[in-house]
Amino acid sequence: MKMKLEALSSNALPKPSDKDLVKSNRVSRFIGQQIEKAGNRISFRDFMQHALYEEDLGYYASKKDIIGVNGDFITAPEYGEIFSNSIAKQCAVIINEIKGATILEYGAGTGALAVGILKKLSDMGCMPEHYFIIEISVNLINHQKRKLKEEVPELASIVSWISSMPKEFSGIVIANEVADAFPFERFVRADNQVLQVCIAKNKEKFEYDLIPADKKLCDYVLSLEKIIGYKLDHGYLSEVSFEAQDWVKEVACKIKSGVFFILDYGASRNEYYAPNRNQGWTRCHFMHHAHNEPLIYPGIQDITTWVDFSILSEIASDNDMKINGFLNQSQFIINSGIEESFNNFDQLELTAQIELSRQIKLLTLPNQMGENFKCLGLSKNFILNNNLFKSRDRAYVL
Ligand SMILES: C[S@@+](CC[C@H](N)C(=O)[O-])C[C@H]1O[C@@H](n2cnc3c(N)ncnc32)[C@H](O)[C@@H]1O
Structure with missing residues (x-):
């Protein structure tokens, strides 16, 4: 069954460079071949896997500028030190209480968060034994290594890149x-069945194709409907990431004691699958334009979806972790002691004052990153007993 989404034309986006266009055409050809091999359709999940992560070809594997002003999007640690300081202060509490605590950062991007955390922990005299990074993109690993060497040469030696989380891990993830x-x-809910969104090829163009969902996806949607207490409407389009669920399970099984912070844009299940969210949460980023059409420019635009924090917290609980708390990003920054940023405000140059105010606004205002971005704190054999989750904890919505 062919599906018509409200497809956005690439004309609505900025023009890519000739080099990026050539790259995108290569990625499209590769995906086209995979579709032919598979009998003229692949799941959306597989399309995304190829477009973002195909070795030497996908977006994260080979695009030069991804994060930052010259890239496609900017993340919280890129705005300045407030975000990484907030996380570092939480790390310090855990490092002080768990002997030999280690930090493990997944998907470290440009390395900005690692640099910021290490600087702050060093200032606090509270260094971890190790700082591990698990990063899928070789391109970004090189970027992280360069940045750490340039910006914190005296601290970089404790950082190492590993391919999977060590068993028996204690510390902070x-x-x-x-x-x-x-x-x-x-997936799309139809009256009598659940349909899986696939990608097919029509001449040289990709198009959506709907087929009856495989058992795993179908069972998931049916059990979801039982939990939310209603059947999703005919035509309801949404998402689920089994990979994200497997990842949380792996971390929860391997962590022996410590805290796992998942920071991301997302919502509780009830909000995620609310009747009015009938077009889902897929978000693509291309040259600082956010839109919802993943088929445009494969390999040179980012494809993401919001996170269902309820299912991730349940998987963690099922694997012996406790939910320490759930905050929106503004509250996470405030509860981590934002007032510290203003200690020397009067002595700063005017430009530095303006820059600091700008950073705080971007991180905390509801129409910027303050409301949609969340922090889920999960812990095992440890409770983060400082002020972090003492005020405006919204774990009850999960
Ligand atoms: C949107 S970027 C965020 C980067 C960084 N954390 C930041 O805040 O700027 C996503 C990051 O996750 C990495 N990534 C994606 N899938 C991953 C996986 N399975 N394991 C490890 N890293 C992954 C990407 O390569 C990239 O570094």
Whole structure:
């Protein structure tokens, strides 16, 4: 069954460079071949896997500028030190209480968060034993290594890149804007069945194709409807990331003691699958334009979806973790002691005062990153007992 989404034309977006266009055409040809091999359709999840992560070809594997002003989007640690300081202060509490605590950061992007955390922890005299990074993109690993060497040469030696989380891990696991980047399935609810969104080829163009969902996806949607207490409307389009769920399970099984912070844009299940969210949460980023059409420019635009924090917290609970708290990003920054940023405000140059105010606004205002971005704190054999989750904890919505 062919599906018509409200497809956005690439004319609504900025023009890519000739080099990026050539790259995107290569990625499209590769995906086209995969579609032919598979009998003229692949799942949306597989399309995304190829477009973002195909070795030497996908967006994260080979696009030069991804994060930052010259890239496609900007993340919280890129705005300045307030976000990384907030996380570092939480790390310090755990490092002081768990002997030999280690930090593990998933998907470290440009390395800005690692640099910021290490600087702050060093200032606090509270360094971890190790700082591990698990990063899927070789391109970004090189970027992270360069940045750490340039900006914190005296601290960089404790950082190492590993391919999977060690068993028996104690310390802090951090993932900022990683859960949204895992490949996900898209589905459409029809009256009598659940349909899986697939990608097919029509001449040289990609198009959506709907087929009866495989058992895993179908069972998931049916059990979701039982939990929310109503059947989704005919035509309802949404997403689920089984990869993100498997990842939380792996971390929860391997962490022996410590805290796992998942920071991302997302919502509780009730909000995520609310009747009025009938076009889902897929979000693409291209040259600082956000839109909802993943088929445009494969390999040179980012594809993401919002995170269903309820299912991630349940999987963590099922694997012996406790939900420490759930805050929106503004509250996370405020509860981490934002007033510290203003200690020397009067002594700053005017430009530095303006820059600091701008950073705080971007991180905390509801129409910027303050409301949609969340922090879920999960813990095992440890409770983060400082002020972080003492005020405006919204774990009750999960
Ligand atoms: C949106 S970026 C966020 C980067 C960084 N955390 C930040 O806040 O700027 C997503 C990051 O997750 C990484 N990533 C995606 N899938 C991953 C996986 N399965 N394992 C490790 N890293 C992954 C990407 O390469 C990238 O570094």
